[in-house]
Amino acid sequence: MTLLITLAIVILTPLAGGLLTGLDRIITARMQGRQGPPLLQPFYDVIKLMNKESMQVNTMHRFFVYAALVFAVFTAVILLSGGDILLAIFALTLGSVFFVLGGYASNSPYSTIGSERELLQIMAYEPMVLLTCVGLYYTNSSFFIRDIISSKLPAIIYLPGVFIGLVFILTFKLRKSPFDLSMSHHGHQEIVKGITTEYSGKDLAVIEVTHWYEVIISLALVYVFFAFAMPLSHLFAVMACLIVYFFEIIIDNSEARVKWQQALNSAWIVTGVLGTVNLIILSYFR
């Protein structure tokens, strides 16, 4: 049974992530007054990339993106099977670090700049992700998602500040403007293709699939805030995930890319104010 669930998560997660990405591209196009690509476009892209030649810059270059994919899959399996959220977050961070190393491995100036920016982004969003785990533990006395989503009240009631902070830093994780410094989907210049600049063919497809996993992982963190013991709340939680994703698309289309100083400062200010103040207030009530 466990094997079956794991298999389902490994297969269905990228399918859902790819569909969401396709929907994202259509909504983005409509917001810009265009018709946009078909819903399955991300899958066409990935299948095409699979059939293309993969150019290898050096021996380690390709290894890192596959390592990043393995850790993204690992994170998705832990999160979606109701496992330890802290372990999942650490595995996800390790995956991001592998991705950064992949950018550095090619020695290309574009991907090196991309890697440096990605490191800054990790610095910017990581404290808030950790605070989210701490907050969830504080309200439920458990790091296990299966315990958190079966509590009497949803976590959002205790942690509204943490939730807003999480939505803020999800913009980094989903690679949306204004925080898409290291690798943007709308990049027409090499510098904003960042880490992916030197990747082609299968490797680029792997990066894209890893991103689909990350989209679902990010939304799973939103889900945890809304789901609780009531069965109907799970439907509501899925809707909350979709609303958050739609909100991120609106932000993506209405904001310009910021400098790294602003990205780092704003993320830390939001984390410092909303995250910690929320936890301090919570500590008075308990």
Added chain:
Amino acid sequence: MKSVKKSPWILHYDGSSCNGCDIEVLACLTPLYDVERFGIINTGNPKHADILLITGSVNEQNIPVVKQLYEQMAEPKVVVAIGICATSGGIFAECYNVVGGVDKVLPVDVYVPGCAARPESIIDGVVLGLSALDEKHKALKHKAKQN
């Protein structure tokens, strides 16, 4: 494979164009023509691109640049010459530094005439390039099977 034709990513290079054709290429991305309908993306990165669009004639200065861009693209790849300057050198053909059309340097698959080439004909050229891309993909697969 169908997906090769459904997601052509483009790299645009300006040889020695007067910018007329370049603006028309960019016009294809605007809401009026919206080439993303066909999955076409302007990548700006040779390693991600399938189709190389070249506007303007090739001159002595940019021969190595054009060659390098082509070599950095992953197989299968297609070259589309946009505008009369890229197809034959156009009115600049007699200039002392102009070598001629793109086909003097690279194997061109589709020629799109016009001065400046209309966005409609550019899209038409890219779509013609897709069947060339499909053929090259099949040839590559055939070659891989033989090896």
